[in-house]
Amino acid sequence: MSTTERSPSPPSASFITPIALAGNLLLTISTTRPQLFSRTYRVSTTALTSASPFFAALLHPSKFAEGRTVAEILANLPSSLGDMDLAQLPRVHVEDVGRISAVNDVGALIGDFLRIMHGEELDKPTMPVANLANLVAVADRFEALDALREWAERRKVVESMERRQVVKAAHTKSARGKAGPETLSEERLRQRVLAGLTLGYSPWVGTYSKQLILGPMTRREREAENEEAALWWDLPSGIEDEIHVRRTYILDTLASIQSYFLKRYMSGERQCRLGYDTSAACDSFQLGEMVRFFGRTGLLRMSSTLLSASDADSDAGGTEYTGSISAIIEQLKQCPGYQIDPNHKYCGLRSKLSPLLSTFASMFKPNYRAGNVGICGDCWEKYRQRYAWGRAKRPVTWAMETANDGERKGYGYDYGETSCLNGHLPARDMFMAAIRDWTDVELAQTGWSTTPFLRV
Ligand SMILES: [Zn+2]
Ligand SMILES: [Zn+2]
Known part of the structure; x- marks a missing residue:
């Protein structure tokens, strides 16, 4: 759902997060899940429409009312955008930021996403895997996975996370004096599989899907039923079903x-x-x-065979093993x-x-x-x-x-x-x-x- 409007009163610049300094659009993004959030960003229509088919359609002058209005307002703007009053810029409001998890700062996450779409540097050059997985969820919502993948491949984002992990593991090992792979929770494994899959880093898909398949998988059903659960609780591209199928055959063996x-x-x-x-x-x-x-x-x-399996097992029957x-x-x-x-x-x-x-x-x-x-x-x-x-x-x-x-x-x-x-x-x-x-x-x-x- 989105609306376009000319601002009735000039929006205060302090409430606007600049992504593109000379951006020609004020984009308000809001959501109610996993928490209430609303913020306005100054962005460039060219950057958004080239990185995201979602925005390309929304801002297309002949597809949606938003696109028509934005085009009309932009056509009448003074040519020198830099000196322009912010209130003259067209505004678009978009709801829903995708299946992210509860994060401390949704605004920073969306800001990072938009900066990546604009080819800008991020505030912090490194991030935890959970943030990367949330970026994937946002990019998935705005159909910008290709642009995110292109950024991740160019900046070798996953590779550098992997390197830091190895260094950290070696450090922990020498501090504790003993070896042993780090045990990751099911959620962290899932985040890595999602990131590896969508950002084109195959080793993460292999390593962490294996740990998911062989490890305990107790939360899948509960989380999958929950539509608000983060994207990695229902892995895309058929991976969720494949993991389930592999577990079943391995148990059968x-x-x-x-x-x-x-x-x-x-x-x-x-x-x-x-x-x-x-x-x-x-x-x-x-x-x-x-x-x-x-x-x-x-x-x-x-x-006993004296009762049919369905009678005898009615309490326990039908449940699949979810342990390790x-x-x-x-x-x-x-x-x-x-x-x-x-x-x-x-x-x-x-x-x-x-x-x-x-x-x-x-x-x-x-x-x-x-x-x-x-x-x-x-x-x-x-x-x-x-x-x-x-x-x-x-x-x-x-x-x-x-x-x-x-x-x-x-x-x-x-x-x-x-x-x-x-x-x-x-x-x-x-x-x-x-x-x-x-x-x-x-x-x-x-x-x-x-x-x-x-x-x-
Ligand atoms: Zn292969
Ligand atoms: Zn014997």
């Missing part, structure tokens, strides 16, 4: 590891590996310990090495589980720039149709050999145009497969087979 062992031990086929002296008692003991371990860690809930995936992996690594007696040293879950977990974790390792779990910003931009897990067809089965076949087919190590894309596909195939056969992974790693271990 973890669940398949658990059911792989339960099914094997419940099949009645002898699992004990004590050579000639295999023992049914060993298998029963291991099955019992396994159920107890999965139950205790909260990964397994036993329920990394924490589940840590819990599984802590699996105790139970044995029925000292002879059955390698019969326990621990020795069988660890090769599967290490294959699983190897898929998290960086391949090219983004890693395979995080979203590669470059491939998202260039090859989204072929790259997105949310659009890919699920492979029917995955086994170690098919993964290696994939590698031979040129999935991994060609250096052609799509080498980055190809590098992500073996991991996607594993996580997305409808059926995963873990047998060879387990046997290869424990030395029961000579099949080379999957290299990804």
